[in-house]
Amino acid sequence: MVARKRLTPEESRNSALEAARSLLIETGPQSVTLKAVSARIGRTHANLLHHFGSASGLQKALAEHLARTVCETIIDAVRASRAGLGSAREVVDLAFDAFDREGAGALTSWMLLTGNEDALDPIISTIHDLVDELAPEEASHGVAPLRIHGDTLSLVLMALGDALIGGALAKSLGLPRDSARERATAMLEASLGEHQLG
Known part of the structure; x- marks a missing residue:
C-alpha cells in the first residue's frame, strides 16, 4: 500500500x-459537493468539512477562487494591452471564457437558484478589487474612474x-456565435479611443 503524501492545509485546500x-x-455546479470533491482528491469528507464547513462553504470558496484567478488573468491582459502587447479582444475573450468555459456563469446561476x-459576494468583491486596481492606472491615462466601472459592469x-x-x-437571431464578444470588443475599443482622443 502506497502512503498518501501529507499535504499542508493550504495545499489540501487548493487541491x-x-x-x-x-x-x-465537467458536470455542472450541482456536482460540486463535499462527497464528490473528497472522492476526486482521495481525502475524507471530514477533511473537507474542516476546510470549508459545508457544501455551501465549498461553493463560496470556489466562487472566490474562480474570481481571483479570472481577475488576475484579466489584469495581466489589460497591462499587456496597455503595453501594446495585447488587444481589447483578448481582454473580452478572457472575461467571456471565465464565465463560459471556466464555469463561473453556471456557478453564478446555481448560487442564485439555490438561494x-x-x-456571489467573493465574485463581486474580486471584480470590484480588479476595477479599483486598474482605476488609478487608467485615471493616469485620462480615463474617469466611473467610466472604468461602467465598462466593467457592461463587460x-x-x-x-x-x-x-x-x-x-x-442562433435564434441568425447571428454568429461570437456576436456578443464582437460587441463587447467594439465597446472597449470605443472607450479606449475616446480617452485617447480626449
Whole structure:
C-alpha cells in the first residue's frame, strides 16, 4: 500500500478547489459537493468539512477562487494591452471564457437558484478589487474612474449573459456565435479611443 503524501492545509485546500473547479466544468455546479470533491482528491469528507464547513462553504470558496484567478488573468491582459502587447479582444475573450468555459456563469446561476446569493459576494468583491486596481492606472491615462466601472459592469454582464443563453440566442437571431464578444470588443475599443482622443 502506497502512503498518501501529507499535504499542508493550504495545499489540501487548493487541491480541493481545483477538483471542485474540474467537477463544475465537467458536470455542472450541482456536482460540486463535499462527497464528490473528497472522492476526486482521495481525502475524507471530514477533511473537507474542516476546510470549508459545508457544501455551501465549498461553493463560496470556489466562487472566490474562480474570481481571483479570472481577475488576475484579466489584469495581466489589460497591462499587456496597455503595453501594446495585447488587444481589447483578448481582454473580452478572457472575461467571456471565465464565465463560459471556466464555469463561473453556471456557478453564478446555481448560487442564485439555490438561494446561496452570499456565495456571489467573493465574485463581486474580486471584480470590484480588479476595477479599483486598474482605476488609478487608467485615471493616469485620462480615463474617469466611473467610466472604468461602467465598462466593467457592461463587460461582466455581457459575459455572464453570453455564458447562460448566448449560444441559443445568437442562433435564434441568425447571428454568429461570437456576436456578443464582437460587441463587447467594439465597446472597449470605443472607450479606449475616446480617452485617447480626449
